[in-house]
Amino acid sequence: MPSPRFLSKTRAALLIGAAACPLLLALLLSGCQGDEPQPRRYREIALKSKNGPVQADAPIRLSWTLPDGWVDQPEGDPLRQAGFWAPDPSLAHTGERDPLAVDVSLVQLAGDAGGLDANVVRWLGQVKIPASYAEQVIAAASPVRVATGQRGIVVDFTDILSGDLTESKSIVGAIIQGEGYTVFVKAMGDRERLVKIKPQLLEFCAKLNIAEKTP
Amino acid sequence: MNPKWRQKAARHPVTKAVLHPAITLAGLLMLLLLIFFGTLYQADHGLYEAQRVFFGYLIWVAGVVPFPGSSLVLWVLSIQLAVMMTFVLPLVWKKAGLWVVHGGLLLLLVGGFITQMMAVESQMTLAEGETGHYTMAYDKWEVAVWRQIADTNEVLAYVDEDLQPGAVLDLAPWPARLTVVKYHENAAAFTSTVTGGVLPYLNASGIASMEPRKPEKEAPQNAPGLIAKLSVPNTPDREILLYGLESRPLALTLGGERVLLQLRRRHYPLDFSLTLKDFIRTLHPGTDVARSYESYVDLHDGLSSRPVKVWMNNPLRYKGYTFFQASFAIDQEGEHSTFAVVTNPGRLIPYISSLMVFGGMLLHFILHFLGYVRRTARK
Incomplete structure (x- = not known):
């Protein structure tokens, strides 16, 4: 028969052991990982837009002619109608790869897409130029007319230094607003390369066809 | 006593x-x-x-x-x-x-x-008119595979902690599995312009190569990248590349069914939803400094629906979730409002x-x- 002293010691040890269990458990849990990854399974309802997909609402059809050397990008951003790489024009026929090829995107949206000012501010933000330049950029914008007659403007940020001096990218872009739609042609890339491809970008815009669908 | x-x-x-x-x-x-x-x-x-x-x-x-x-x-x-x-x-x-x-x-x-x-801390970003049914993590990622049935996605997801090299991710019920080759917590991705037009991986955005980068100071700014071997019975193995900044999932046909695959911020489904009706930003006169941000949302739960205003320091609390007005953005689709979402039983x-x-x-x-x-x- 164990002595009462032994029993009391055992009970105390057991109780202290029980109190320490959470610590040991936590330490074990933090150190252990299962061998087989176990997946989470769940159901979710995708984001719903009241207006539906904006691109589908645009009452137009776009067609274009690529300048020399430009190549199609693989399908990527679903908002884009199309994307292209625009390399240095001097490399167009040499077959050399241009690591600084400019990313050109073609986007069509329904309505005014938030308005001219908001979109210029958004583009400025993408290359870290303060929004306060928007007014100056719009005032200095040059007009553009596409092959089907619609008019727009071309904004050029290449002569504005970014607020972040490590940012070497800039934007040249055209915004063409029509009845119930807006078309964006945006070239974004290295500032010097943009200056080189700007004539091609203007040529691309001038040859752009915006066929308005009849209701 | x-x-x-x-x-x-x-x-x-x-x-x-x-x-x-x-x-x-x-x-x-x-x-x-x-x-x-x-x-x-x-x-x-x-x-x-x-x-x-x-x-x-x-x-x-x-x-x-x-x-x-x-x-x-x-x-x-x-x-x-x-x-x-x-x-x-x-x-x-x-x-x-x-x-x-x-x-x-x-x-x-x-x-x-x-x-x-x-x-759990997460976020929900809604454009005006949009309805959100889930929140998204800031710095936790998952490889999600899903099929879409009507407007519902049935998702199978592996969390980023599981993406250790050599880990095998079973995609059952689809007859396929992924074996992790590389996982970078933060990476830079390059298109085929850099690799001379060669596309060695299956990828939705034309990404041809990837390099690890030092993790960012703020973890939510990391863009992870995964290269994994896709094994499907009776077809040769292919390597796929998933990158955290891709906006488009990779579409695959597995067992005769179209499924989508994406490396994305972890999703947390809600059993209710929020529709952003309007977002209002008021500036101090003559400045770009915001005086207030206000989001007007409709909270839907089952058949009931009620309007709620969420603004700075006045969060929406519902079913253990707290939605704080966190930030906003303006883009081609108009105004977006972002809510920081916290659920904390303690x-x-x-x-x-x-x-x-x-x-x-x-x-x-x-x-x-x-x-x-x-x-x-x-x-």
Whole structure:
């Protein structure tokens, strides 16, 4: 028969052991990982837009002619109608790869897409130029007319230094607003390369066809 | 009355060792040091990294010397409190205040562990007119595979902690599995312009190569990348590349069914939804400085729906979730509002424990004061 002293010691040890269990458990849990990854399974309802997909609402059809050397990008951003790489024009026929090829995107949206000012501010933000330049950029914008007659403007940020001096990218872009739609042609890339491809970008815009669908 | 077994346990050497004041003092001192150095560390490494390093169990100083992390110290202090209450604190009415104070402190520590283990911080961004049914993590990622049935996605997802090289991710019920080749917490991705038109991987965005990058100071800014081997019976293995910044999932046909695959911020489905009706930003006159941000949302749950206004310091609280107005954006689709979403089962515990500590001290004072009055009256 164990002595009462032994029993009391055992009970105390057991109780202290029980109190320490959470610590040991936590330490074990933090150190252990299962061998087989176990997946989470769940159901979710995708984001719903009241207006539906904006691109589908645009009452137009776009067609274009690529300048020399430009190549199609693989399908990527679903908002884009199309994307292209625009390399240095001097490399167009040499077959050399241009690591600084400019990313050109073609986007069509329904309505005014938030308005001219908001979109210029958004583009400025993408290359870290303060929004306060928007007014100056719009005032200095040059007009553009596409092959089907619609008019727009071309904004050029290449002569504005970014607020972040490590940012070497800039934007040249055209915004063409029509009845119930807006078309964006945006070239974004290295500032010097943009200056080189700007004539091609203007040529691309001038040859752009915006066929308005009849209701 | 204090039972004999408690009295004996209180005198036991193990109890005395566990409750030694030096341990308490050392624990409190370590917490002070952890908070001080954690704050300094945060300045250089960011909040998320500081939390990860200093709130763990062990910190390796200079890579070799172990130092207790906050979790370990708090566990030790919690055990001391529990042992104190179980064996030592006298079970007498005169000490009721001390019982309440100790209970409050223990509850505070338990609340801290509940928050650490169970709280989830995420975000929800909605364009005007959009309805959201899930929130998204800031810095936790998942490889999600899903099929779309009507407007519902049936998702199977592996969390980023599972993406260790060599890990096999079974995509059942689809007859396919992924074997992780490389996973970079932060990476830069390049299109085929860099690889001379070669596309060695299956990828939705034309990404041809990827390089690891040093993790960003703020973990939410990381863009992870995964290269994995896709094995489907009766077809040759292919390597796929998934990148965190891709907006488009990779479409695959598995077992005759079209499924989508994406490396994305972890999704947390809700059993209710929010529709952003309007977002209003008011500026101080003549400046770009915001005076207020306000989101007008409709909260839908089952068949019921009600309008709610969410604005700065006035969050929406519903079913354990708190939606704070966090930020906004303007893009081609118009205005977007972002809510920081927090769910924390231990949210109320610090308030309750603070009240207990205050109430316990007050009770202790009152009981002693009454004792003093009684003793004085007897004299």
